[in-house]
Amino acid sequence: MKPHTRSRAVPFWSGVFTVAGREVGGLFEGRIAMISAIAFTLLANSIFMNEFFLSGRVDMGPWFDLMPLLLPVFLPAVTMRLWAEERKQRTLEMLLTMPIRAGQAVLGKYLAALLLLGLFVAAALPVIVMLWSLGAPDGGLILSGLLGTLLLGAELIALGMLVSSLCADQIVAFVSTTVLGLTLVLLGDDRVVAVLDGLADVSAPGTWMREHLSALPAFESFVRGLLGVPALVHVLGACVLFLALNAWVLERKRG
Amino acid sequence: MILVEQISKRYGDFRAVDDVSFQVAPGEIVGFLGPNGAGKSTLLKMLCTWLQPSSGRAEIAGHDVVRDALGARCNLGYLTEHNALYDGMFVQAFLRFAGKLRGLSGKLLTERLDWVVQACTLGDVLDRRVAQCSKGYRQRIGLAAALIHDPPVILLDEPTHGLDPLQVVAFREFLRSLSEGRAILFSSHNLAEVASITDRLLVLHRGRLLADAPLDQLQADADAADTNLEGHVLGLVRAAGEAHRGAARGPVQGGAS
Numbered sequence: 001m002k003p004h005t006r007s008r009a010v011p012f013w014s015g016v017f018t019v020a021g022r023e024v025g026g027l028f029e030g031r032i033a034m035i036s037a038i039a040f041t042l043l044a045n046s047i048f049m050n051e052f053f054l055s056g057r058v059d060m061g062p063w064f065d066l067m068p069l070l071l072p073v074f075l076p077a078v079t080m081r082l083w084a085e086e087r088k089q090r091t092l093e094m095l096l097t098m099p100i101r102a103g104q105a106v107l108g109k110y111l112a113a114l115l116l117l118g119l120f121v122a123a124a125l126p127v128i129v130m131l132w133s134l135g136a137p138d139g140g141l142i143l144s145g146l147l148g149t150l151l152l153g154a155e156l157i158a159l160g161m162l163v164s165s166l167c168a169d170q171i172v173a174f175v176s177t178t179v180l181g182l183t184l185v186l187l188g189d190d191r192v193v194a195v196l197d198g199l200a201d202v203s204a205p206g207t208w209m210r211e212h213l214s215a216l217p218a219f220e221s222f223v224r225g226l227l228g229v230p231a232l233v234h235v236l237g238a239c240v241l242f243l244a245l246n247a248w249v250l251e252r253k254r255g
Numbered sequence: 256m257i258l259v260e261q262i263s264k265r266y267g268d269f270r271a272v273d274d275v276s277f278q279v280a281p282g283e284i285v286g287f288l289g290p291n292g293a294g295k296s297t298l299l300k301m302l303c304t305w306l307q308p309s310s311g312r313a314e315i316a317g318h319d320v321v322r323d324a325l326g327a328r329c330n331l332g333y334l335t336e337h338n339a340l341y342d343g344m345f346v347q348a349f350l351r352f353a354g355k356l357r358g359l360s361g362k363l364l365t366e367r368l369d370w371v372v373q374a375c376t377l378g379d380v381l382d383r384r385v386a387q388c389s390k391g392y393r394q395r396i397g398l399a400a401a402l403i404h405d406p407p408v409i410l411l412d413e414p415t416h417g418l419d420p421l422q423v424v425a426f427r428e429f430l431r432s433l434s435e436g437r438a439i440l441f442s443s444h445n446l447a448e449v450a451s452i453t454d455r456l457l458v459l460h461r462g463r464l465l466a467d468a469p470l471d472q473l474q475a476d477a478d479a480a481d482t483n484l485e486g487h488v489l490g491l492v493r494a495a496g497e498a499h500r501g502a503a504r505g506p507v508q509g510g511a512s
Contacts (some may be wrong), residue, residue, distance in 0.1 A: 029343035090339035
């Protein structure tokens with residue numbers, strides 16, 4: 001039987017969705033992602049309930065306040081395996097010798113991880129239902145906060161994927177991503193900014209890093225209901241940068 | 256169909272592949288023979304675009320493996336050395352995944368899936384997870400994934416590894432049935448196996464190509480040297496080893512005055 005020669009690569013988005021489809025299954029194979037999502041839900045909602053009963057206010061703010069600390073700890077459990085597992089199982093060679101670009105593989109895995117982030121954010125649903133049944137919270141503020149949570153998560157996932165592509169070991173990827181993610185958040189904290197600014201009064205490095213590097217100011221503006229274009233550009237720019245670096249790292253790994 | 260011109264791969268001072276050139280035409284099955292560490296897998300990894308050559312060039316179906324890597328990948332089916340597969344996937348889902356990434360969809364994907372399942376006798380394991388399959392089945396799953404898009408160039412790295420003798424015989428027949436119009440290059444360190452499948456033999460040692468000849472010619476050379484094919488090939492490898500050691504020792508100095 002003679003072959004019929006194919007010289008057509010898979011269309012860009014078709015390749016992305018094919019990788020994403022496989023990855024969604026892969027994320028639940030190891031159960032770590034599912035356990036992480038459940039643990040996140042229990043922890044976030046139980047801490048919120050404690051705050052809620054103490055303050056007695058029909059306000060979702062305390063739930064959003066937890067996100068900059070919880071997401072950098074829980075999302076690395078999702079991202080750590082995305083590339084490190086491929087290398088451990090030696091499937092990276094098989095995947096990247098298929099007729100797809102590294103960028104398609106990166107975006108496919110990213111979409112799958114975003115889907116899981118959706119599960120994390122869905123943890124807010126019981127809280128929202130409860131608040132609406134007890135009073136009349138500000139719906140716009142909740143929606144804006146949820147968007148901010150999604151964007152913060154999207155940035156942390158892009159960072160985690162980049163780190164995973166650089167690490168052969170999943171534990172190293174997890175710890176590194178957690179440290180970097182927390183750094184990205186804490187650089188926006190007023191106390192950290194004050195300490196860093198104190199190191200060099202003239203150049204004010206803390207202020208510069210909060211404005212240019214930290215993910216916190218953009219997140220806080222969304223939680224306050226300020227849907228600013230600069231904040232959106234900051235988060236999306238960071239995501240694009242991390243994903244592009246991820247694709248570049250993969251191409252370099254071809255050796 | 257496969258064109259390799261003076262290709263080399265260096266890691267620092269170490270030459271994993273050193274100035275190798277050959278061609279494989281459509282319809283040819285060429286066996287790559289060499290001991291472990293000869294450079295067989297490195298060469299195949301360069302042809303499948305996983306590694307970039309340090310110098311030289313190669314083409315797959317007219318597509319340069321560096322400048323048009325995507326075009327080259329579209330035209331080849333590659334079975335990796337360790338045949339790493341997604342263990343958690345069901346066999347059918349894995350083959351569909353491989354087909355979709357090769358640009359297949361709809362009716363064509365279903366037709367090709369049916370064909371590889373039949374050709375690689377995977378009907379019994381389609382509903383199993385890859386991890387639950389035996390080594391022989393895993394090898395056939397990897398082969399099916401490499402063939403699902405009907406590629407004109409097939410690269411197989413140690414394809415019979417893990418197959419029992421009966422499966423090796425079946426594989427040999429299968430590979431022969433595939434050869435029409437396709438360029439097939441496969442590596443092995445088992446001479447008897449390579450000799451039973453191929454038309455032509457490439458012998459690689461320490462990254463250098465020691466022989467590139469039709470099997471008949473190598474057999475005639477062996478007969479002329481009053482030895483068998485295995486002895487002849489071993490002689491080539493030993494002679495190359497001696498020459499390498501001689502070169503490493505450096506030129507012999509004259510006597511002391």
